[in-house]
Amino acid sequence: MKVAVIKNIIEREDVYIERSLPNDGIIFVKKGDRVSPLDNLGSAEVSYASVAISFTGSLKVSVGDSVAENDVLSYGMKRLKREKVLSPIHGEVYRIDNKEKKIYIRSFPQEYELISGFEGVVENIAEGRSVLLKSRATSVPGVLSSGFGVSGELVVFEDISGEDNRKYFEGKIVLFSRNFSEDVYKKLVKFGTSGVVVGGMDSCILEEAKNEKFPALLLYGYGKIPVISKVVEYLRSIQGRFVILRGETKELLIPKIGKKGTGNEKRDEGTSYLEGKDRKLHSLESSQLIGFREPVAGDLVQVFIRPFFGWEGEIIKIYDKMIKFESKIYAHAVRVRLRKNKEEIDVALRNIRILE
Amino acid sequence: MSILSIDLGIDAARCLLVIKPGEIKNFEIPLGFATIPNINRKYLLDYIVSEVEELSSIKIWGEMPILIAGENIRALRGIREVNVYTLYEVLKSFEYPVLDIERDVLFFLDKMFFPIIDPNRIRKWLTFNESKVSLKNRLENLKIYSQIIPQYGRDFSISTAILREKILNSLKLVSWDASEVKKPIVVSGSFISKVYDPGNIFLSIIDSLVFSGKLEILFDRDHVLANAAAISFYDNKLYKSIYSQLNFIALGAVIAVSEDITAEIDLGLDKKQKLDIPKNSLYSIPVDKNSLVKVKIHSEKMDPFNYEVFGGEVGVVFDTREKPLNLDVPVRSRIKLLDKWRKSLGMEHFA
Numbered sequence: 001m002k003v004a005v006i007k008n009i010i011e012r013e014d015v016y017i018e019r020s021l022p023n024d025g026i027i028f029v030k031k032g033d034r035v036s037p038l039d040n041l042g043s044a045e046v047s048y049a050s051v052a053i054s055f056t057g058s059l060k061v062s063v064g065d066s067v068a069e070n071d072v073l074s075y076g077m078k079r080l081k082r083e084k085v086l087s088p089i090h091g092e093v094y095r096i097d098n099k100e101k102k103i104y105i106r107s108f109p110q111e112y113e114l115i116s117g118f119e120g121v122v123e124n125i126a127e128g129r130s131v132l133l134k135s136r137a138t139s140v141p142g143v144l145s146s147g148f149g150v151s152g153e154l155v156v157f158e159d160i161s162g163e164d165n166r167k168y169f170e171g172k173i174v175l176f177s178r179n180f181s182e183d184v185y186k187k188l189v190k191f192g193t194s195g196v197v198v199g200g201m202d203s204c205i206l207e208e209a210k211n212e213k214f215p216a217l218l219l220y221g222y223g224k225i226p227v228i229s230k231v232v233e234y235l236r237s238i239q240g241r242f243v244i245l246r247g248e249t250k251e252l253l254i255p256k257i258g259k260k261g262t263g264n265e266k267r268d269e270g271t272s273y274l275e276g277k278d279r280k281l282h283s284l285e286s287s288q289l290i291g292f293r294e295p296v297a298g299d300l301v302q303v304f305i306r307p308f309f310g311w312e313g314e315i316i317k318i319y320d321k322m323i324k325f326e327s328k329i330y331a332h333a334v335r336v337r338l339r340k341n342k343e344e345i346d347v348a349l350r351n352i353r354i355l356e
Numbered sequence: 357m358s359i360l361s362i363d364l365g366i367d368a369a370r371c372l373l374v375i376k377p378g379e380i381k382n383f384e385i386p387l388g389f390a391t392i393p394n395i396n397r398k399y400l401l402d403y404i405v406s407e408v409e410e411l412s413s414i415k416i417w418g419e420m421p422i423l424i425a426g427e428n429i430r431a432l433r434g435i436r437e438v439n440v441y442t443l444y445e446v447l448k449s450f451e452y453p454v455l456d457i458e459r460d461v462l463f464f465l466d467k468m469f470f471p472i473i474d475p476n477r478i479r480k481w482l483t484f485n486e487s488k489v490s491l492k493n494r495l496e497n498l499k500i501y502s503q504i505i506p507q508y509g510r511d512f513s514i515s516t517a518i519l520r521e522k523i524l525n526s527l528k529l530v531s532w533d534a535s536e537v538k539k540p541i542v543v544s545g546s547f548i549s550k551v552y553d554p555g556n557i558f559l560s561i562i563d564s565l566v567f568s569g570k571l572e573i574l575f576d577r578d579h580v581l582a583n584a585a586a587i588s589f590y591d592n593k594l595y596k597s598i599y600s601q602l603n604f605i606a607l608g609a610v611i612a613v614s615e616d617i618t619a620e621i622d623l624g625l626d627k628k629q630k631l632d633i634p635k636n637s638l639y640s641i642p643v644d645k646n647s648l649v650k651v652k653i654h655s656e657k658m659d660p661f662n663y664e665v666f667g668g669e670v671g672v673v674f675d676t677r678e679k680p681l682n683l684d685v686p687v688r689s690r691i692k693l694l695d696k697w698r699k700s701l702g703m704e705h706f707a
Contacts, residue, residue: 001386002385002386002407003386004386004387143500144500202489202492202493203489203492203493203496204489204492221493221496221497221500221501222492222493222494222496222497223490223493223494223497292386292403304497304501304504305504305507305508305511306494306508306510306511309497325506325507325508326507326508326509326512327505327506327507327508327509327511327512328512328553329505329506329507329512331505331507346507347507348504348505348507349386350367350386350503350504350505351504351505351507
C-alpha cells in the first residue's frame, strides 16, 4: 500500500508578493523593472505615534502648532493648585476637542522607505501605494493560520521560559519549535512579537490569535506538535533574515537571493507512476505532495496518532500482513522509532506520511 | 461488460472494477492529501486509474466506461471521457435506503445533511475523561487528516461518539417513519468503515436513530456503496448481475418500543419464547441472517403488534430505551448506562 510523500520545504519559482506603503506616497519603480532585495521601491511620510491628552483650564496651543516634549499644552486649577498639562511627545497638534477636553498630537512625520526584501520583477503597481513583485522564494507550508500576515526578521526559539528581554522578540517573527502553550503565546504577544510559526497549537489559542488579529501559522495541526527537525535546521540557518508569514496562503516565505536559474536546471518532477508523457503525475513547484510510494525501512516519516501526533520517526520494520490494533481494526502497518524519545510504535500506513 | 466505478473521497479513492458480471475486484487507493495545498487534481484521475491498472493487470483507459462519484469530485467534471455524478444523485436512487456518513456530509434516505459536531456532546458518549481542549484539538485535526484511522481504544471510542453525534445532529429535526422503510437500510461511509466491529456499528446506529418499530440493517463492510450506486445509476442491469458479490453484511434487526414489553418470539421451533423486557433496556437474541423471526410485542400501553425480521451478525435486538437517549445525567450514572448497553450486545468498551 502506498503512502504520500511530502516536502516540508518547497522551492518556488513563481511567487507573487505585494509590498505596500503604510500611507499614500510615491512608488519609484515601474512595471517590468528588475529589483533586488535592498532596492527602495517607494517612500511615504509616516507619523509613528499619535496621542490624545485630556486637558483642563485654558489652552496654550491651537491646531497646527508644533510642540516639543514637555511643552505646556494647558493651564488649569485643581484643588486650588495650578495644574499644567505637558506634551508627552514632539509633534504637531492636529485636533482639539473642546467638548471632550482632549488635545490630539501626532509625531512629526518621518520618511518611510519601502525596501523590496525580494529579488524579482515588478509585475504591477498600485500608484502611490504598493508594488506587486514576481519573485522566487522558499516556502514552508502550513495547514492552518489565524488569517493574518506580516513580514519581518525571523528568530528561532525552543524555549522562552528564561527570556525576559523583549528586544529579542519585538517586531520579529518567531519560530517556536517545541510545545506551544497559552503562556508562551501571551508572553510573545506581551513582548511585541509580530507573528509566530509553530508546529501546532490548541484550537482555543488560535481562536484568540484570530480575535486579536495576531499572525500565526500552524505547520501541522492542533495541539502541542513539535516542528520537524529538518524545518528547524533550515530556519535556524536563515535566522535573522527577512521573511513573510502569509496567513491567507498558510505559508512562510523566505526570499531567495542569488542568480536566477537559467531554466535548464533539473527540476523536481516528482515520482512518475504512469507511462506516457501525457499521464505524468506532476509535482507542481508549489505542491507539497511529491507523489505516493511504498514505504521502506529507513524512511523518515511523520505519524498522526495520539499521543505522538505530528512526531517524526524512522521506519524500522514493515509488516508483511495486516496487524490488529487495540481498536480491533486491522490495517497495513509499519514499526516506527520516534526521534524524540526513541520509543518504538506500530503505526497504520494510513497514519503516516513520508518526509522527503 | 466491464466498468470501473470510483468513489473519490478526500482520504482515498475506492475503486470497484467489474471485469465481467461474475468477477469484480475492489481497490482502495489512499490519497490523504486533504491538507496539501495546490494538488494538481487534473492528474489525480490518471494516478488513480494507473494504480488500478497496475494492481489488476487490466487496461482501463479507452477500454471501459469510468464512473466517478464521491465527496471530492469538484475538479473532475469535464475531464476526459468519464461519467461524473454527485454522491447525492446516485445514493438517492439506490435500491436500498441508505445511511451514508462521510467527512462533511451525511445521507439518510433521500436527504442530505451537513452535521455540526459539538465537542461537549461527544464527551457524553465517552467512558473516560478527555479534556475539552484535547477533544476539540482531536476533532479539528480529524477534519484536516480525514484519512487517519483509530488505532487505540480511546481513539476508537471517540470515532464512534462522532458517528453518533453526526447522526443525531443531522436527524434531530427530521421526522421519519420507520414503517415506511420497507427494505433494510445500508449503512456506509468513511466514518462507518472505521468502526470495524459489527456490534459497535449496530449500537452506534440504534443509539442515535430515533424511531419506533422495526429496522433491519446492512453494513457496507468493503465501503462499496457509492461504487455500486453509481453502477446502478448508469446501468441497472449490470448492477443486478454483480449485486450478490457485493459485501453488504446483514447486521441484524432492531425492534424499538420505548415501553415495558413482553416479546413473544417464534423461531420456528416447537415452542414460542416469551421475554419480559423492561423499559430502558437493550436485549439481543442470536439469530442468523437467513432465519426469519416472527415477533409479537405486547405492552400495557398499546395494542399487540406483529413483526417479521431476519437476523444477522448481531441478531435481533429489542430496544426499549426512550429516544433520544438522555445522557445529561451525572458522570458515574452515565458511564454505568453506557457500559450496560454495550455489555447487553456482548461488547467490551475502552476506558
